[in-house]
Amino acid sequence: MKTSTVLFLLVHLSLHTVDEGHAINPSCSCVRFTSTHGKERGTFSSPDYPRPYPRGLCLLYTFHAEPHQIVELVFTDFDIYKEHLDCTRGDFLKVYSEGGTHGPGPPGINEYSAWSRILCGNRADAPPAIYSHGPLMVLELQSGEKMSNASGFIGTYRFIDRRNFETDGVKVVDTLCDYVFTSQPNRPAHGRFYSPRYPSGYPSNVRCSYHFNARKHERIKLIFEESYLQKGDESCLNRADIIKVFDGKTSTAPVIAMLCNEIVGYEILSTGPELLIQFTANSNIQGQGFKASYQFLMEDNSSADVENNRKTGVVDGLSALGPAVSAATSSCHQVFRSDKTSGGKLISPLYPSPYPPKTQCHYDFLASGRERVRIVFEDFSLQRVTGSIIDCESMDSLDVFLYVDGRLEKMASYCGNDVPKPLMSNGPKLSIEFRGIYSSRYSRGFKISYSFVEDYAIATGKQLLEFPCAFVYNSTERRRGVVTSPNHPGLYPRDTECNYFFYGRKNERVHLRFTHFDVEGVVPCEAVSASDYVQFSSKMIDKGSQRHCGQLRELQIASEGNFLRVTFRSNDRLDGTGFKAEYIFLKDSEMQSIKPDSSVSGTFGSKKTTLGRMILLYFIYFLIKV
Numbered sequence: 001m002k003t004s005t006v007l008f009l010l011v012h013l014s015l016h017t018v019d020e021g022h023a024i025n026p027s028c029s030c031v032r033f034t035s036t037h038g039k040e041r042g043t044f045s046s047p048d049y050p051r052p053y054p055r056g057l058c059l060l061y062t063f064h065a066e067p068h069q070i071v072e073l074v075f076t077d078f079d080i081y082k083e084h085l086d087c088t089r090g091d092f093l094k095v096y097s098e099g100g101t102h103g104p105g106p107p108g109i110n111e112y113s114a115w116s117r118i119l120c121g122n123r124a125d126a127p128p129a130i131y132s133h134g135p136l137m138v139l140e141l142q143s144g145e146k147m148s149n150a151s152g153f154i155g156t157y158r159f160i161d162r163r164n165f166e167t168d169g170v171k172v173v174d175t176l177c178d179y180v181f182t183s184q185p186n187r188p189a190h191g192r193f194y195s196p197r198y199p200s201g202y203p204s205n206v207r208c209s210y211h212f213n214a215r216k217h218e219r220i221k222l223i224f225e226e227s228y229l230q231k232g233d234e235s236c237l238n239r240a241d242i243i244k245v246f247d248g249k250t251s252t253a254p255v256i257a258m259l260c261n262e263i264v265g266y267e268i269l270s271t272g273p274e275l276l277i278q279f280t281a282n283s284n285i286q287g288q289g290f291k292a293s294y295q296f297l298m299e300d301n302s303s304a305d306v307e308n309n310r311k312t313g314v315v316d317g318l319s320a321l322g323p324a325v326s327a328a329t330s331s332c333h334q335v336f337r338s339d340k341t342s343g344g345k346l347i348s349p350l351y352p353s354p355y356p357p358k359t360q361c362h363y364d365f366l367a368s369g370r371e372r373v374r375i376v377f378e379d380f381s382l383q384r385v386t387g388s389i390i391d392c393e394s395m396d397s398l399d400v401f402l403y404v405d406g407r408l409e410k411m412a413s414y415c416g417n418d419v420p421k422p423l424m425s426n427g428p429k430l431s432i433e434f435r436g437i438y439s440s441r442y443s444r445g446f447k448i449s450y451s452f453v454e455d456y457a458i459a460t461g462k463q464l465l466e467f468p469c470a471f472v473y474n475s476t477e478r479r480r481g482v483v484t485s486p487n488h489p490g491l492y493p494r495d496t497e498c499n500y501f502f503y504g505r506k507n508e509r510v511h512l513r514f515t516h517f518d519v520e521g522v523v524p525c526e527a528v529s530a531s532d533y534v535q536f537s538s539k540m541i542d543k544g545s546q547r548h549c550g551q552l553r554e555l556q557i558a559s560e561g562n563f564l565r566v567t568f569r570s571n572d573r574l575d576g577t578g579f580k581a582e583y584i585f586l587k588d589s590e591m592q593s594i595k596p597d598s599s600v601s602g603t604f605g606s607k608k609t610t611l612g613r614m615i616l617l618y619f620i621y622f623l624i625k626v
Helices: 304-308 312-320 323-329 612-626
Strands: 029-034 043-046 058-064 069-079 092-097 117-120 136-141 152-161 178-180 190-194 207-212 217-230 240-248 256-261 262-269 274-281 290-299 331-339 343-348 358-365 374-383 395-406 407-414 429-436 445-453 468-476 482-485 499-505 510-519 533-537 556-558 562-571 578-587
Touching: 029 043, 069 136, 178 190, 178 358, 217 240, 217 274, 256 262, 262 395, 331 343, 374 429, 429 445, 468 482, 510 533
Parallel strands: 029 058, 178 207, 331 358, 468 499
Antiparallel strands: 043 152, 058 136, 069 152, 092 117, 092 136, 190 290, 207 274, 217 262, 217 290, 240 256, 240 274, 343 445, 358 429, 374 445, 395 407, 395 429, 482 578, 499 562, 510 556, 510 578, 533 562
16 A cells, blocks of 8 residues: 555454453554655644544554654643543553564554553643654544543644764663763763653663763763653652762762752753763653753863853943942952852952942852852842832842753842841852942942852751762761751752651651741642642651641651651742751650550651650750750
8 A cells, every 4th residue: 555644544454353451452443644755744633623522433543754763742732531540441542652562463563562651631641742662653542432522632743863862972882771971182072862762761670871981170061951750749769760960980979969750951060070870760650761961071161151141131231330330340240169169258349338339240159069059148238219128120139040940040139138048059050140220328238158068058967978968867876956958047949859867776766846847838738739848757768658848836746666757859939948856766665655646657747746745845854864
């Protein structure tokens, strides 16, 4: 039969194999799309779209590309009646892609092929795009007899060259996905790397290593442009698919980052000439994977990209500064790098005297490795207009910028005379812009203490190298103490996960009493409400534990056994001052008369109970005893 770029309908196949629910149904009608005659893109839709599709429907959409191509499908509208949550009964759209697990049949997609994913619901339930593993993809649309007003779907297809997604490194012999990237004088200092089979879903049960070797006085910059492993905001400790970045040659080096879930524009800068990435995928449902870029940078040039990211208005502001303030502008635009200094002071022009009018300054901070930028305001006095402050746009102000999803985004604006709370970056970069439109003999400007920290300004516990932010509290070293969120009492950093592990002796339990709790979010503190959260568990891996967020005045926690894990996780929106808690390890014999709120593992009470009052008495007892 002659193939054509025009879609055509095949009559029911003569085969009548029963569909077992996993394999493709060969008795369906078929619509075929091919890449012959130079047609590389087009549209497809359900029957009668946008009117409801027929009932009792069984239709196959076959997309056949050239051998060097893969298929891309993008749904612009999607509405398949969801009769069951798992989409396996009623109406559904199954996706088959060559390269998956095969039954006894020949290679390719046939009645023995297993579907790779199944879709139903509305647009939010459909992925942004679907990619085939090889040159062939099949969609199977089936509708039951139950009536509905679901309108079906419409989308675009495209045949794209799979060679656009080849990793630039040298593949290690006899490995599936291990690569080496070496900086050489006569080769490009930048390139790209991908997860296996990207942009299609990566295979399960794989472990890939990406080794980066720079030259002396060079560092490695990475940008994970897109990383789609799993949906949601679970702790990376609970994820089977994860990316680990080590600040060195081997997996014994400090961990810079642990990436899971969905991330866009995440940037990493090594402290030295070697860096290792390990990608592990053990989940049953695979994500799309990741695409990333790398660059070998000379140490003296590592801040060049920061200069390029400055806002045009800041540069234009230089011309607005008259001769009278030229002496002050020499230190008005600066870049502070952690490889040059671990911290210092930053002051406004002429501080503590009034800053000149029409002053515009820009300050960039660039950390590396595990470091974050911490800003502490020691003095703050800017000229303000009369009346109450509605916003800072029309008066002298200091703006703080973070890099979110690869873009410079304003975190906060400060004006007036109130000293802001301490701040911390969400990654290796932070920028400050000072706009002094007016001036007054009463406006001193500002004085800031900045530092590059690896401990997230958490003063207690022993920090672990195996995680970007993790601390251990062991009763053999200290039986009681204080634990805080990152940067407390300032605003906690965005896009951050910190874990706290409490280990008691065999017959001990750990108890926490929170004296401050301010974590941005709405109960039940889930991703759908863009909530940050704190989670408690008596297991190292536990997805079902209750989350806590909001402003809580009474929160007391008791572990089920001698181990307790506390996970703090923030997203890229809004801020809070976090938490402060007192902890104590108590022997079981000291707790015989105390009954916890719940005996279910992983479930904790948050109300003021007899247990809470008894814990408080124990705290007082030990304080008096010491």
